[in-house]
Amino acid sequence: MESFTIASKKVLTLVLVIDKAGQKARNLILLGYKKRGFGAHLWNGFGGKVEPGETAHEGALRELEEEAGITVKSEDFKKAGILLFQFENDPVALETHVYKAYEYQGQIRECEEMRPEWFAFDDIPYDQMWEDDRIWLPMLLNGQDPFFGRMYFKRKALEKETKVAPVVNTSTSAHVNHSTTMTATSFTTAQPKSGPFAMYDHHLEHSLQGVPHEVALDGTIASFEN
Numbered sequence: 001m002e003s004f005t006i007a008s009k010k011v012l013t014l015v016l017v018i019d020k021a022g023q024k025a026r027n028l029i030l031l032g033y034k035k036r037g038f039g040a041h042l043w044n045g046f047g048g049k050v051e052p053g054e055t056a057h058e059g060a061l062r063e064l065e066e067e068a069g070i071t072v073k074s075e076d077f078k079k080a081g082i083l084l085f086q087f088e089n090d091p092v093a094l095e096t097h098v099y100k101a102y103e104y105q106g107q108i109r110e111c112e113e114m115r116p117e118w119f120a121f122d123d124i125p126y127d128q129m130w131e132d133d134r135i136w137l138p139m140l141l142n143g144q145d146p147f148f149g150r151m152y153f154k155r156k157a158l159e160k161e162t163k164v165a166p167v168v169n170t171s172t173s174a175h176v177n178h179s180t181t182m183t184a185t186s187f188t189t190a191q192p193k194s195g196p197f198a199m200y201d202h203h204l205e206h207s208l209q210g211v212p213h214e215v216a217l218d219g220t221i222a223s224f225e226n
């Protein structure tokens with residue numbers, strides 16, 4: 001897979017907060033509707049880039065507070081795995097550290113980037129999420145973690161501008177050229193499913209001896225966190 005070679009990577013975090021309701025009520029997961037930026041118009045966990053000087057654990061807690069308004073005690077925060085996202089013809093991979101929490105403190109609130117909402121486990125909006133989520137999220141919810149996944153994405157064919165057919169104005173019989181141009185943004189808004197990327201391939205490993213801590217540039221696990 002020549003076009004998926006990694007030269008460098010960015011470290012990101014992704015946090016899933018779960019409310020285990022007990023036997024009678026339904027288990028719930030907190031997702032956020034991303035209002036802007038990378039992955040806009042998709043539901044996702046909370047997270048973002050790890051800042052210089054931060055560990056992934058610290059960055060994940062910070063992003064959860066910024067995006068959902070809640071805090072989690074370090075001891076209630078569990079590493080669920082690493083997902084390495086690679087994009088065709090893009091040498092920068094996204095090494096995403098995934099965490100889960102069953103307890104939290106504070107009031108959940110919306111921010112300018114994310115709109116949080118609880119979903120029952122059997123009502124998760126997978127058709128409005130990144131395509132890889134339906135592969136690993138059920139594993140996380142069933143306690144089949146830690147996992148390590150490599151997900152390969154191809155950019156959808158959006159670079160070329162798409163002309164919409166001219167419209168005939170029947171009242172005047174005039175041929176009005178309303179041809180418009182579809183941009184990546186309008187495509188994403190109209191068809192939120194998987195955003196402007198399509199998943200091309202994936203490899204998922206679990207039952208690892210430890211939780212992956214870092215991924216080497218050749219895509220293999222560099223070290224474990226125990």
Ligand SMILES: Nc1ncnc2c1[nH]c(=O)n2[C@H]1C[C@H](O)[C@@H](COP(=O)(O)OP(=O)(O)OP(=O)(O)O)O1
Pocket residue numbers: 012013014015037038039044045046047048049085094096130131132133151
């Ligand atoms: N494919 C896929 N599946 C599931 N989750 C993700 C992906 N790709 C991703 O990037 N993500 C997650 C990982 C992060 O939680 C976010 C992306 O973070 P981003 O919004 O770019 O980071 P911030 O630091 O918040 O960004 P700005 O504040 O700088 O806009 O999506």
